């Protein structure tokens with residue numbers, strides 16, 4: 001199918017700012033779905049609130065645009081009712097780890113078969129540039145004009161410790177590997193988390209004098225390194241990207257199905 | 268079998284002139300025109316890597332297969 005077949009063209013051009021990384025995530029998510037030859041009607045996209053969450057309005061799957069931070073809760077409900085569907089849950093960093101932090105760790109702990117795509121731009125874009133749990137110490141935001149004093153989460157570490165069975169990180173610069181990682185995450189049976197470093201030139205970029213969208217993407221190129229690389233040992237500041245965990249572990253809906261069978265006396 | 272070449276076009280209705288395609292094209296094929304929209308200025312230099320299409324945040328670069336002699 002053509003890329004246009006996956007979008008609701010009536011809403012294009014989309015609302016995201018020029019150069020916003022969310023568009024690149026949407027672009028490559030479509031490519032991953034296309035490469036996997038998944039049918040649109042077998043996919044449910046569930047999003048919460050934020051610039052990132054707008055993605056569910058643009059894509060022509062079954063889509064559910066829910067409450068801030070609660071996308072995983074709704075997605076859990078959909079998956080429990082219709083386990084045969086593939087559920088994609090795009091979230092922003094604030095959406096996933098602040099407002100929805102509890103839903104996030106518990107979805108990971110249960111290892112329920114959902115694909116969480118966390119677009120980490122380190123700020124709340126839609127509401128005007130407030131700092132998020134990913135902004136990081138010393139970074140500027142509308143609500144931290146003198147520099148943020150909060151330490152940042154590491155989304156991949158958080159997901160791994162909480163029990164996610166697939167955890168990866170990529171960036172908007174690395175489009176080709178983003179597509180491959182998304183394909184694997186979508187096909188993985190269990191809770192998969194893909195953190196995507198994505199630029200918000202309008203707020204995070206401007207507040208922190210990071211330049212244009214192009215400059216921010218260049219920084220993803222120079223500031224990251226493949227997981228396990230030598231470069232990381234020499235420069236610990238580099239952010240690792242790639243697949244951190246990919247394991248086969250008991251999945252929640254399957255386990256639940258087994259309990260039903262037990263209760264019904266089917267052995 | 269040789270992979271068919273693809274020809275790219277810019278949908279200027281959707282392009283927001285971010286310059287990402289211009290900056291990252293390995294062959295300098297793209298440029299922004301006077302109305303700040305992407306334009307394919309050196310089509311003969313295109314090596315068909317497809318990266319401009321994948322990195323465009325606005326899905327504004329499209330391609331189709333072409334017959335090559």
Ligand code: SF4
Nearest residue numbers: 016017020051125200
């Ligand atoms: S405010 Fe930031 S995240 Fe929101 S659309 Fe603009 S660039 Fe993207």
Ligand code: SF4
Nearest residue numbers: 282283285286288323
């Ligand atoms: S990347 Fe897309 S939106 Fe940006 S200038 Fe190129 S065609 Fe336009």
Ligand code: SF4
Nearest residue numbers: 292313314316317319
């Ligand atoms: S396909 Fe590659 S070489 Fe051709 S215009 Fe796009 S980025 Fe440049």
